Amino acid sequence: MKMNEAPAPKVELRNVRFDYGGAPILNGVTAVFPTHCITAVVGPSGQGKTTLLMTLNRLWQEERPTVGRLAGTVRIHLNGGLVDIYEDRYDLTWLRRRVAMVFQSPNPLPMSIYKNVAFPLKLAGEKRDHRMEERVQAALRQAFLWDEVKDRLHKDARELSGGQQQRLCIARALILKPEVLLLDEPTSSLDLRACEVIEALLAHQKESCTMVMVSHYLEQVRRIADRVMVMENGRLLPRDAA
């Protein structure tokens, strides 16, 4: 996709304000993240980039006690319709199965490779073993990991290398076929080779989902992002305007 095309919006934020215990983090963010694009969010540390991601799947609400406050609207095209994700009628589990997230550090659960990837499917109530096997294999292929682990699916996932663990986490996030994938500095703890593999697989995923990626690596952003936005003082601006 060329940088100057205008694909349909997938995520729309209108005047989103977020404060944490009274301290403003997001200060009236208005932005659009286009469908089937990788939008990179860059900016100095502590500007609210991770918070921005967490407003898109309401993950900030998991904090206990919840001291964050959000105002404004966050709308996402999900299941063919534009939904305001903060409306009470939308179930959080439904939302998070449509808007998946990959964290900064690889975080496999202490179980086998197979069970790590199958975990979200199990949570969603899938009981058919053959269906699960198909989906696990497909997700591992999507994450460019299948060939490396197909002979040791039942080994402990924590025995994988850092890069493999992160790809496992991406496979785990992809298994429910999310429409939006949020990536919080997914390569920050990995070596150059592992970064390249992950960049290639993310570029490959654009056809199936929209991605919003926080990154500190400008070279990486140049290589894979379709849109770049800068977070500064709680505002999100297109890179040219920043």
Add this chain to the structure above:
Amino acid sequence: MMRHAFKLFHVWVWGSTLLLLAATGTVIGFLLVRGWAGIGRELVFGETPVLAALMLQRPVFDGLFPAMVGTLALVLLSVGMALPVGLATGIYLAEYATGRLYSLLSLFFDILAGMPSIVVGLFGFSITIFLHHRFSGKIYPCLFISALSLAVLVLPYLIRTTQAALEAIPADLRLIGPSLGATRFQNIFHVLVPHSLKSILSGILLAIGRCAEDTAVIMLTGVVVSAGIPKSIWGNFEALPFYIYYISAQYADADELTRGYGAAIILLLLCAFLFGIAFWLQRRLSQRWFERV
């Protein structure tokens, strides 16, 4: 100056650890030296044939076997009563309670944790009197009331260790489940509790140890010197800690005192056996979690 302070700190940390190890070793060594001579078939079964005693065909009058069975039953019953409530309350405090309710419950459990066991024993005794007058004249101090009182005694340990274990889980781990579409219950059941099992186990071990050693509570709620094997939870029972207390207070000769030391060794072994079971259960549960999900 800083180097000297660090060296001093190093010596203090190592010294304290060694002191503790030495104290534990001294206690166990002292018990073994004084009680080993008394350990034997006769101490446990008296004159009764071992098989007949184990099959409950003949009563043991002058051995520790009834006290061992009584202690085992008491520990299992008390921990069995306290564990579900303790775990559930710990989970509630860590995952659901907020604001003033959280502070109020925390204060309440801290007070309960600091309550002397004799007061809990008096509470159990009062409960017995109440039940005796209010419900049935057949209710007397018994194994059930003792176990219930001990369950109250150890409940704060279980609650606090479960709560602390869950609250210590790092935020990024806590968010894995929800980010994958887990409900709060699924996250607690599939991610948080299995991750905390080892820490929760330390609370269970503490509870087992406390139930096995406490004398003040059971003295007021059902233990006697000679009751034989408890026939039901509504009957009197014997227990090793009470036997040790009784012998140490009223021994008539050196042989009797040696039997008391022997009983203390057996109590330690019984606790070690229960700790072993708790470790095994924790490993099995962790393994099952690894295999199941």
